[in-house]
Amino acid sequence: MNLEIYLPTALLALGTLVVAWRQPRMHPAWTARILILFIGGSALAVLGLLAFLVVMATGVWTPAKAALAGGLLADNGRVPLPVGVAAGALLVLIAVAVTCSALRWRRELREARAVGTGVVADERPYAVAVPGHDGGVILSSGLVGMLSRRELEVVFRHEAAHLEHRHHLYLMAGSVFTRVFPCLAYPYRALRYALERWADEEAAVAVGDRVLTARTIARVALAQPPAAPGRLALTGSHVTRRVTALLGRTPPDSRIAGPVLFGGAWMAAGSAISPTVTHHVNLVLVLL
């Protein structure tokens, strides 16, 4: 077996980590688009690789077909059976994990829709955007009670931006891709942050006051009940970074740099996937 078959996938995953780590300074909308593209590309490359390993190891191919495939097989040599079995097991695990996520989302959406949108009687201050045609915003009376009208406008604008740009689709896709390839957890966190920043920036433009937007976010975050020790204590939320970013300079609108870099990312991801995928697909077609 030749290690080269892992190379494009590994490079793309590495590139995704680098992009998430060293983000170019641009509008968060474009950061989010580029991140989801890289995350999706990496996950697809991993899926393609696993499927390929399974096919190669399970000996679907016969000597006659192998002769037909000729050069292709000579390129790669045989994949040892244990590797193929491991790849198959991983594929099954991925399928289970993705199904679990999908079921969780369905339950959450159903619960949220059962509540309806509007103000809910609850002391804890929170606001939730519910996607979908009949979606909207759920606010707690605690939030309404602590905010001025201008601050409430910030909250509504922020949630409206999430709904307008269908951020839940980015999050769901990103979450599925992370299930496929857990190394993408870090870029996925960067994506979550970029989506929040995107909505923050839209809210700041709509209300025309960055400091007010920053203060609203900070005040609502500080009024949250203290976090349970554990998960959050380690990772932290993005709130401090969001507030700092809003108090800093306005991001460039990236009207040119955004599409250019997005195109570049598209080509990078595409060229990393296509040799692997087309090569694997060709091989599978020949063998079947």
Added chain:
Amino acid sequence: MSRRKLGQLEAEVLAVLAGADGFLSPNDIGDRLAGGAAYTTVNTILFRLLDKNMVDREKRGRAYVYRLTADEPGLAAERMFGHLRLAHNPSAVLSQFVHGLNPKEEEALRALLDETEGQR
């Protein structure tokens, strides 16, 4: 104008009402929405909001004018899903405005807030 979902329009109408002092007519609201919106669409949204106790209205001349109230909870708390679960385990479908903080972040954030207080 791109087709917007009712949920998104609802949030935008609420934002417009929150940003306005006093009452607005459906036409005023439509004008203030980015990209504009048809009178009937705005009215549909306003009726939904009226139903949810998010706005109240007053007759002015022949037409109604609306304002944000939102101080009467229209939804029962016990029907609300586990907010704490959501706060510490971010959901992919439901975006929350903010999540809880850890002690270090809380300290940093308080310092930032004090700074902006000084600027004002």
